[in-house]
Amino acid sequence: MTERAVCVIGTGLIGGSLMRAAEKAGRAVWGTSASEDTAAEARADGFDVTTDTDDALRRAADADALVVLAVPLPVLPEVLRRVDAVAPEVRLTDAVSVKVAVADAVARYAPRARYVGGHPMAGTSESGWSAGLAELFVDAAWVVAADDGLDLDVWRDVAELAWACGARVVPAAADEHDLAVARVSHLPHLLAAVLAAVGAGGDDALPLALAAGSFADGTRVAGTRPELVLAMCEGNRDALLGAVDDALGRLGAMRGALASTGGLTATVFAGHAGRERWAASRDPKGVKVSLKGRAPLAALRAVGRRGAVVSGWKA
């Protein structure tokens, strides 16, 4: 197993946690921040962080390191142009919350990079270097894109980095990932926002005064910084429209049943069954895979589709 060095571009909550986790796992790791203050803060914590992206990328090319892009989607083109200029064939992954848009940007701005998309499904309501935690990814799902044509050697690098951080490797095609997170990550943020607005939208303060556990839990993620929610959800527009339409359809059918028969049985039992299915999915089966043989990427995608995770390599 290669203990490949890691170069992290962007040292916010995700990038900063990744640097801490990779270092703890014994990897050589360096990074860059767009902010001199953040870089100084990270150096004060003992990490090798500068603002010189070109230099960091050159070191990555020289060391054959894995570069991880942990910057917001809107900043990607600028960073990818530097990759193409300085380290055009570098091993490249990312930690951005959508996968099709990132793959498109890489194809356009750094087409020679050996890119395999990634998405560690972890976070807190905090942000910035100081919020980072070496343990952030422990037992979290870490999606590794498994579209045809990817570099299998880099696929191995990304999976091994995820394992080094304590995460579970979930292979998925980029578009399947985007559809899935629209349902289970982006839609929850939008429903939480709608619920919070309805609860706070009355003419007086009585509803909020009576709001207890169900409202507190149902609106928790509405407390996230709006800019982060917007970047995440708006970057997944097409997939999100489908998820919103599904929710609208179910809510509309429920409204009709409530108005006509007064009955909510179908809605409430379907929701209960869904929650039970989620609870039953919390301890996924780990399978060992091979990156050799015929169509290894199709086999990887099948692992993710059946709710399992990749736990190691076949001997």
Next chain:
Amino acid sequence: MTERAVCVIGTGLIGGSLMRAAEKAGRAVWGTSASEDTAAEARADGFDVTTDTDDALRRAADADALVVLAVPLPVLPEVLRRVDAVAPEVRLTDAVSVKVAVADAVARYAPRARYVGGHPMAGTSESGWSAGLAELFVDAAWVVAADDGLDLDVWRDVAELAWACGARVVPAAADEHDLAVARVSHLPHLLAAVLAAVGAGGDDALPLALAAGSFADGTRVAGTRPELVLAMCEGNRDALLGAVDDALGRLGAMRGALASTGGLTATVFAGHAGRERWAASRDPKGVKVSLKGRAPLAALRAVGRRGAVVSGWKA
């Protein structure tokens, strides 16, 4: 301050917790259960519980006790007929999650009872006598109905029972209560059900495998026993329709914005503001009130409407 005795009809999670809390506060307390097994279980825990509702009600009339109805809405008519037969002018309150429907049932089946509605906003996902906790109501809102024409002496009894249980007294008209809980308690259950169904509704297991914190919190109450959710929500149909329509309107407007401009700013910022308003409402102002003077019930309703709680009596 009267240490009025308490007679609890129904000893499930709420009634059973109420008996424990009232006893801990030094009140004389007895109760009834429809189930001989439950009554035996409660007696084994040292509580005075039988299955003889008539006898318990007669004792309440003799002792001028406060009777608390803690049975599901569908069982109320049967219990209220016994009240009218055995203890027709008794001091009466309840702990049911809707208020207009209960007031209507009392007017119909036990019109002479001195009734003041109540609703302690507390619960867990458990049910039954054994799930009861003396601390269940600590710091919870306990709505005390404040419609014109109520018996102010019984209003005092109900408020003092709520305080004895550690709760915060929130006065509200029955219809205002029902509208408020539709928004902040019943709608959260329905949105959780819709979200759980959307998350579990895909063709494969990938979405649930990627579901993390936002989905877990947003669907938590979908794990509640469906029968309890149905009784609660279906019993508040008219108010709930308005809350569902508000949510549908906001979700539809958001869908339109996402499809046309791709922007979610209005939705996300309104949700964030709502959650902040909720957070700011967690430490309500306590005011002392008088039950004398002109229009004391109108003054009480105004306390609840501005998000305050009744914390004691004016000297």
